[in-house]
Amino acid sequence: MSIRNRWLMISVGLGILLNPLNSSMVSVAIPRLQHVFQLDYTVVSWIIFSFYIASAIAQPIMGKASDLFGRRRIFLSGLVVSFVASLLAPLSLNFGWLIVFRIVQSIGTSMMVAVGMAIVRIHIREKQATALSVLSIFLSGAAAIGPFIGGVIIHWWGWPAIFLVNIPFVVTSFLLAWRHIPNDVPSMTSVARNMSFRRWSDLIDAPGVLLFTVGLVALLVGLLSAKSSGQISFSNVIVGLIGFVGLAAFVRHELKAKAPFIPLRTFAKYPAMTWVNVEFMVVNLLFYSLFFGLPSYLQIVRHVSEFHTGMLMLSLGLCSLVASPMAGRWIDKSGPRPALLMSGVLMTFGSVWIVIMTLDQTSPVISVCVALAAFGISNGLNSVAMQAALFKSSPKEIIGVASGIFNTSRYLGTILSSLLISSVMGDNFSFEGFRVLGIILTIIALSLVFVFWRHKESGQLHES
Numbered sequence: 001m002s003i004r005n006r007w008l009m010i011s012v013g014l015g016i017l018l019n020p021l022n023s024s025m026v027s028v029a030i031p032r033l034q035h036v037f038q039l040d041y042t043v044v045s046w047i048i049f050s051f052y053i054a055s056a057i058a059q060p061i062m063g064k065a066s067d068l069f070g071r072r073r074i075f076l077s078g079l080v081v082s083f084v085a086s087l088l089a090p091l092s093l094n095f096g097w098l099i100v101f102r103i104v105q106s107i108g109t110s111m112m113v114a115v116g117m118a119i120v121r122i123h124i125r126e127k128q129a130t131a132l133s134v135l136s137i138f139l140s141g142a143a144a145i146g147p148f149i150g151g152v153i154i155h156w157w158g159w160p161a162i163f164l165v166n167i168p169f170v171v172t173s174f175l176l177a178w179r180h181i182p183n184d185v186p187s188m189t190s191v192a193r194n195m196s197f198r199r200w201s202d203l204i205d206a207p208g209v210l211l212f213t214v215g216l217v218a219l220l221v222g223l224l225s226a227k228s229s230g231q232i233s234f235s236n237v238i239v240g241l242i243g244f245v246g247l248a249a250f251v252r253h254e255l256k257a258k259a260p261f262i263p264l265r266t267f268a269k270y271p272a273m274t275w276v277n278v279e280f281m282v283v284n285l286l287f288y289s290l291f292f293g294l295p296s297y298l299q300i301v302r303h304v305s306e307f308h309t310g311m312l313m314l315s316l317g318l319c320s321l322v323a324s325p326m327a328g329r330w331i332d333k334s335g336p337r338p339a340l341l342m343s344g345v346l347m348t349f350g351s352v353w354i355v356i357m358t359l360d361q362t363s364p365v366i367s368v369c370v371a372l373a374a375f376g377i378s379n380g381l382n383s384v385a386m387q388a389a390l391f392k393s394s395p396k397e398i399i400g401v402a403s404g405i406f407n408t409s410r411y412l413g414t415i416l417s418s419l420l421i422s423s424v425m426g427d428n429f430s431f432e433g434f435r436v437l438g439i440i441l442t443i444i445a446l447s448l449v450f451v452f453w454r455h456k457e458s459g460q461l462h463e464s
Contacts, residue, residue, distance in 0.1 A: 004180065005123075007179075007180045008120070008123060008124065008180045009120065009124070009131060009134055009135070010176060011173055011176030011177040011179075011180050011181060012075070012112075012119055012120055012135065012173075012177070012181070013116075013134065013135055013138035014138075014172055014173035014176070015075060015079060015112040015116060015169075015170075015173040016113050016117075016135065016138055016139060017139065017141070017142035017169070018082055018108075018109040018142075018166055018169060019055065019106075019110060019112070019139075020139050020142040020143035021142040021143070021149070021169075022051070022105060022106075022109060022146075022162075022166065023051055023052070023055075023143070023146070024142070024144075024146025024147055024150070025146045025147065025149055025150030025162045025165075026048065026051070026162065027146070027147050027150065027292050027295045027313070028154060028299075028306055028309055028310055029047075029150055029154055029159050029306075030044055030047065030048075030295065030296050031296050031299040031300050031306075032154055032158075032159045032306065033047065033095075033098075033159060036159065037094070037098075039095060040426070040428070041296065041421070041422060041428070041429065042224050042422045045418045045421065045422045046099055047098070047099065047102055048292060048414070048415075048418045049415060049418055049419075050099050050102050050103050050106070051102055051105075051106045052411045052414045052415050052418075053213065053216060053217065054103045054110070055106050055109075055110045055113075055411055056407075056408050056411035056412070057209055057212070057213060057261075058106065058107045058110035058111065058114070059113060059404075059407060060261065060404050060408075061204050061209070062074055062078070062110060062111045062114035062115065063114040063115065063118075063404070064203060065204075066114065066115045066118065070184045071115040071118055071119050071181075071184055072119070072177070072182065072183055072184055074111050074115050075111065075112050075116065075119065075181060076174065076177055076178065076181075077111060078108045078109065078110070078111025078112040078115075079108070079112065079170050079173055079177065080108075080174075081104060081107060081108030081111065082105060082108035082109055082112075083166075083167065083171070083174075084108075085101045085102075085105035085108055085163075086105060086163045086164060086166040086167055086170065087163075087164075087167065088101050089101035089102065089105065089160070090160030090163050105163075105166075113139075116135065117135060119181060120135060122184070123181070123182055140320065140321065140324065140383065141317075143317070144316070144317025144318065144320050144321050145314065146317075147291075147295060147309070147310050147313035147314070148311065148313060148314040148317065149310070150162050150306075150310060151305075151306045151307050151308070151309050151310015151311065151313065152306075152310050153165055154306040155305055155306040155307035155310075156307075202258065202259065203259060204261075205254075205259055205260055205261040207253055207257075208250060208253050208254055208257055208261035208262070209261050211246050211247075211249050211250035211253055212246075212262070214242070214243075215242075215243050215245070215246025215247035215248075215249070215250050216243070216246075216247065216415075217243070218240070218242040218243035218246055219240060219243025219244065219246075219247065220243070220415075221239050221243070222236050222237070222238075222239035222240030222242075222243055223240065223419065223423070224419070224422055224423075262405065263405070266402075266405065267405075270393065270394065270395070272393035273390065273393040273394045273402055273405075275393075276386065276390050276393050276406075277390075277405055277406060277409040278409075279340075279386070279389075279448070279451065279452075280382075280386045280390075280406060280409045280410060280413065281409045281410075281413040281416070282413065282447075283343070283382050283386065283413065284409070284410050284412075284413025284414050284416075284417065285413045285414075285417045285420065286375075286417075286444055286445055287347075287375060287382070287413075287417075288413065288414045288417035289417040289420055289441055290316075290350070290354075290372075290375050290441070291375075291417075292417060292418060292421060293417075293421045293425075293434070294313070294368060294372070295309050295313060296421075296425075297429050297434045298312065298365065298368065300429040301429050301430060301431060304365055312365070312366075312369060313372065315369045315373055315376065316372040316379075317376065318376065319372070319373045319376025319377045319379075319380065320379040320383070321380065322377075322380065323376065323379070323380025324380040326380075327339055327380055327381045327383075328384050331384055331385055331388050336385040336386070336388040336389040336392070337452065339381045339382075339384070339385040340381070340382070340385045340386070340389070340452045341449065341452045341453060343377075343378035343379075343382045343385065344378075344445060344448045344449035344451075344452050346374045346375070346378035346381075347374065347375060347378045347445040348445040348446055348449055349374050350370075350371040350372075350373075350375045350378070351438050351439075351441035351442035351444075351445050352442050353367075353370050353374065353438075354371050354434065354435070354438030354441065355435055355438040355439055355442065357370075357371065357438075358432075358434050358435035359435070361431055386406075390403070390406050420440065421437065424436050424437045424440065425437070
C-alpha cells in the first residue's frame with residue numbers, strides 16, 4: 001500500500017472510530033450521570049436510546065446525501081458537527097441539553113461511518129480487502145476498548161471527559177482528511193442545488209423517517225414511563241398507542257414508497273435474509289444487555305470504581321478482538337452455522353454464569369470476567385458469522401440494501417437491550433434485578449441456540 005493510501009486510511013479510520021467509541025464509552029458513565037443529574041436508570045438510559053435511534057436514521061440518509069454532494073464533503077462536515085457537539089456537551093445545563101448534544105454527536109459520527117467505507121473502496125484500488133479489514137479493526141477496536149477508555153478518563157477527569165476526548169481525534173482526522181481525501185464532487189451536485197423540497201422529501205423518504213422516529217420514540221416513552229411510575233396511567237396508554245399507530249403507519253407507508261427508508265418489501269421477497277436480520281437483532285439484544293448492564297451493576301451494586309470497571313470490561317473487548325480473526329478462518333472452512341451455534345452456546349453459558357454469580361452476594365468481583373469472556377468470544381464469532389450469513393442469504397444485486405438493513409437490525413437490537421435493562425431494573429440496580437436479567441438472557445440465548453441448530457435441518461446457512 002502506498003504512503004498516500006496509508007494516510008488516507010488513517011484519516012478515515014480516525015473519523016469512523018468516533019461512532020463506536022462514543023456508543024461504548026457511555027456504558028461506564030451511566031452511574032455517574034445518574035448521580036450528577038439525580039435521575040433513575042430509566043431516564044438516563046435515553047443517553048443510549050437517543051444515540052442509536054439517531055444513528056439508525058442518520059446513516060442511510062447521509063449515504064444518500066453523499067451521492068449528491070460528494071463523500072469528502074459529507075465526511076468533513078461530519079467531523080465539524082462532531083467537534084461542535086463534543087465541545088458543547090460538557091457545558092449542558094441539564095440532562096435534556098445533554099441528550100440534544102448526544103443526538104447531534106450521533107448524527108456527526110454517522111456521517112463519517114456512512115461514507116468512510118465507500119471512500120476507501122473508491123480511492124484505494126490495490127489490496128482493497130486488506131484496506132477494508134483495517135477499517136473494521138478501527139470500528140471493532142474502538143467499540144472494544146471504549147468502556148476501558150471511558151472508565152479511566154471518568155475516574156480521573158469526570159463525565160465531561162468522555163466528550164472532550166473526541167477533540168484530538170476529530171482535529172487530527174480533519175487535517176489529514178482535508179489533505180489526503182480526494183475531491184469527488186459528483187455531477188448530481190448541480191441537480192441537488194435546484195432540487196425542490198418535495199423532491200428532497202421523496203429522496204430521503206422524509207415521511208417514513210418521521211413516522212419511524214415518532215412511533216419508536218413514543219412507544220419507548222410509553223413503556224418506560226409506565227415502568228418508572230410503577231403503574232399504567234391514561235397518559236402512558238395514550239403515548240404508547242401513538243407509538244403503535246405511528247409504527248403501523250410507517251409500515252403502511254414503506255410498503256407504498258418508491259424509495260423507502262427501510263425497504264420492507266425486501267423482507268417478504270427474501271425470507272432467508274429476513275431471518276438473518278432477526279437473528280442479528282436478537283444477538284445484539286443479548287450482547288448489549290451485558291455490555292450496558294454489567295458496568296452499572298459493578299458500580300452501583302458492587303461499588304467498583306469507574307477505573308476498575310473499565311479494566312474488567314476490557315476482557316470483553318480483548319476476547320472479541322482475538323476471536324474475530326480465528327472466526328474468519330473457521331467460517332471460510334466450515335460455513336457460518338457452526339460458529340453461530342458455538343456463539344449461542346457461549347452466550348447461554350455467560351448468562352447462566354450471571355445467575356450463579358448473583359446468587360452469592362460475596363462472590364469475587366473478578367468472577368464477572370468469566371461471563372465477559374464468554375460474551376466477548378461469542379461477539380467475535382457473531383461479528384464475522386452473521387455477516388457471512390447475510391452474504392449467503394442476500395442476492396448480489398441488493399447487497400447494498402441488505403447491508404443497510406443489517407445495520408438497522410443492529411441498532412434495533414441495541415435499543416431493545418436498553419429497554420430490557422430498564423424494564424427489569426427500574427429505578428435501581430440490585431443483585432435480584434441483575435439475576436432476573438441473567439435468567440431472561442439465558443432463556444433468549446437458549447432459544448437462539450435452538451434456532452441455529454434448526455438451520456441444520458432446514459438447510460439454511462450451509463455452503464452453497
